[in-house]
Amino acid sequence: MASAGETTSRQGRRKQATKGKIVAAADALFAARGYDNTSIEEIAAEADIAVRTIYLHFESKAGIMLSYFDEWLDAFIDQVMRRPLSEPVVATVEAAVEAMSADGWLERVEQTGQRPHPLVQYLGSGSRDIAGHVMHRWMQKLHQLSTHDDAPNVDPHAATDRYARAMLIFSYWMGAMFVASEKEAGAELPKPLQGARPGSALLARITAGDL
Structure with missing residues (x-):
């Protein structure tokens, strides 16, 4: 028994x-x-x-969609936190996305040739409850990233760097969502944003230091 x-x-x-x-x-x-x-x-x-x-x-169809987002975000941040903090953030993000792909996650925002994830549309024009849930979850993850340290470090700038790194990782995701939304709306995108990883392209431009 x-x-x-x-x-x-x-x-x-x-x-x-x-x-x-x-x-x-x-x-x-x-x-x-x-x-x-x-x-x-x-x-x-x-x-x-x-x-x-x-x-x-x-409770609803939206709840199913948000459950997918929650699981994706958990998996993404888990992969990000496996990378060394000394690694350039663009390389960290790309490695995290590749690892998720190897684990069977379908890229539903940046991949061409298929419908983007519904969040692409609903963050801008759908229920504000959906956008609120997404931001709530991201704020939790930003805290997690900003307090993550993979080795003792006496550099006085290290803590600030973790906050900055967390914001850049969020910028990657938001940039990918924004570009996908623009594409869905029929906007003519600059050539660098027409490739497979526009979020990475934007992040690389942001971190180039000459904006």
Whole structure:
């Protein structure tokens, strides 16, 4: 007979697995059809679960979208914090994105040839609750990055550098979102921003020191 702890653990794993199926199904449909053209019923069918099961895990379709963002952000910052603080921030960001790609994350903002993640649209014109959630989570991550230190350092500028580095990493993400939004709106982008990594291109320009 399984113990109470084993039963609880098994239930927790099942719950997480179901939640993962819902998020994966929704993201696939968002990529193929767009956020507005995807219904909860279609997400349930794609995940092969009942509609009521979705509402056991999420309050709304927006909640599913934000869950994907939360998981992506956690994974991204985890990869960033594995890099040495002495590394140029552009190299850190690019290494983090490559590591995430190797782990199976699809690039849904900067990659060409597919719909961008719904957040690209909804940060600028959607519910302010969505934008508020995103900023709340980023503020938490900025604090995490600004207090991260991978080695003892007596340099009086080291702490300030960590804050600056955190802001640059946020700038990379926001820049990628901004460029994707402009592209969706039909804006004519400068050639350096037409490549595969416009967020990195902007970050490199910001850190060049001659603006």
